[in-house]
Amino acid sequence: MDTKIITIKAPGGRLSEEDISGIQKAGEIIKNGGIVAFPTETVYGLGGDALSPESSKKIYAAKGRPSDNPLIVHISRIESLYEIAETVPDYAVKLAEVFWPGPLTMILKKKDIVPDETTGGLDTVAVRFPSDPVAKILINAAGGFVAAPSANISGRPSPTEAKYVIEDMNGRADAIIDGGGGEIGLESTIVDLTVQPPQILRPGFITSEMLGRVLGTEVETDKAIISPESGQKPRAPGMKYRHYAPRGELVIVEGENEAVVSGINEMIRSDKESGCRTGVMACDENAGRYDADVVKKTGPKGDQKEAAKRLYSILRSFDDEEVTKIYAESFEAEGFGEAIMNRLLKAAGHKIIKK
Numbered sequence: 001m002d003t004k005i006i007t008i009k010a011p012g013g014r015l016s017e018e019d020i021s022g023i024q025k026a027g028e029i030i031k032n033g034g035i036v037a038f039p040t041e042t043v044y045g046l047g048g049d050a051l052s053p054e055s056s057k058k059i060y061a062a063k064g065r066p067s068d069n070p071l072i073v074h075i076s077r078i079e080s081l082y083e084i085a086e087t088v089p090d091y092a093v094k095l096a097e098v099f100w101p102g103p104l105t106m107i108l109k110k111k112d113i114v115p116d117e118t119t120g121g122l123d124t125v126a127v128r129f130p131s132d133p134v135a136k137i138l139i140n141a142a143g144g145f146v147a148a149p150s151a152n153i154s155g156r157p158s159p160t161e162a163k164y165v166i167e168d169m170n171g172r173a174d175a176i177i178d179g180g181g182g183e184i185g186l187e188s189t190i191v192d193l194t195v196q197p198p199q200i201l202r203p204g205f206i207t208s209e210m211l212g213r214v215l216g217t218e219v220e221t222d223k224a225i226i227s228p229e230s231g232q233k234p235r236a237p238g239m240k241y242r243h244y245a246p247r248g249e250l251v252i253v254e255g256e257n258e259a260v261v262s263g264i265n266e267m268i269r270s271d272k273e274s275g276c277r278t279g280v281m282a283c284d285e286n287a288g289r290y291d292a293d294v295v296k297k298t299g300p301k302g303d304q305k306e307a308a309k310r311l312y313s314i315l316r317s318f319d320d321e322e323v324t325k326i327y328a329e330s331f332e333a334e335g336f337g338e339a340i341m342n343r344l345l346k347a348a349g350h351k352i353i354k355k
Contacts, residue, residue, distance in 0.1 A: 011180025027141020
């Protein structure tokens with residue numbers, strides 16, 4: 001397959017007529033049964049017609065993704081929610097009014113118009129209204145309903161830069177829209193509104209506290225997010241299978257700061273003796289203290305937004321530099337930090353060393 005690369009001239013800025021025309025042509029590709037990678041404010045998505053079983057099959061095939069792992073349906077106007085959801089409760093409307101367009105995915109009972117191939121065989125549908133202007137134009141041009149997981153080979157770190165989309169999807173997608181880097185860097189929060197109280201199935205920028213304030217009730221977090229062995233069918237993307245992983249072995253190290261630094265350096269010395277090429281993910285304040293072959297800065301200590309924005313690019317860059325053993329400083333699993341730790345745990349296969 002020849003993949004067309006569509007480059008936005010001013011990513012993050014005012015779209016030119018040429019940009020809009022290119023995006024609309026990409027939308028026509030989706031409308032005609034093709035698949036297109038495109039930017040959002042979270043990560044790049046790989047989009048196809050959400051109402052076409054064949055398009056969803058193409059997405060699964062391109063990613064090498066298990067077909068029981070549901071896709072998210074992206075819309076470009078709130079009214080579209082009523083066309084694909086069996087019922088839209090008042091609390092879903094409240095969340096949409098506050099957080100849409102934005103990095104929140106809501107799970108509701110689906111209408112028959114949404115094929116099982118899109119929902120992984122579930123009777124529910126995951127819906128999101130992204131805020132990225134490129135994504136909104138594309139969705140409109142594609143017919144209003146675009147099923148899109150992240151635009152990477154299944155299991156690999158989600159791409160926040162077009163170069164990594166091209167690395168994974170060149171020859172697999174019909175087109176790739178290069179729209180620069182994502183604003184947030186982690187996938188959307190997924191909240192299941194078919195249960196009471198509502199339940200977070202994937203943490204993200206929109207936290208349980210933020211949702212709870214709008215709904216006036218506690219919002220729980222599904223225990224399967226923490227436990228790698230839930231034994232249940234995934235109700236949302238990222239719940240069951242290993243995700244976000246670099247090629248090298250990744251280990252999270254947690255504990256008091258001095259113990260973490262000295263512990264990682266001790267393990268690095270042993271790894272180097274064994275012939276490993278070593279890497280460390282560290283806050284800016286600690287980065288210069290490590291003896292690894294490659295050290296990547298996650299941003300100032302405690303800056304969750306910056307760490308999230310850099311996370312996937314850092315994991316990808318370790319692959320670029322052929323690092324075989326990676327150590328990551330842990331993050332406080334509160335607020336947005338819960339989402340960062342969720343992705344790191346998945347990437348590390350839940351391997352944690354306590355110091």
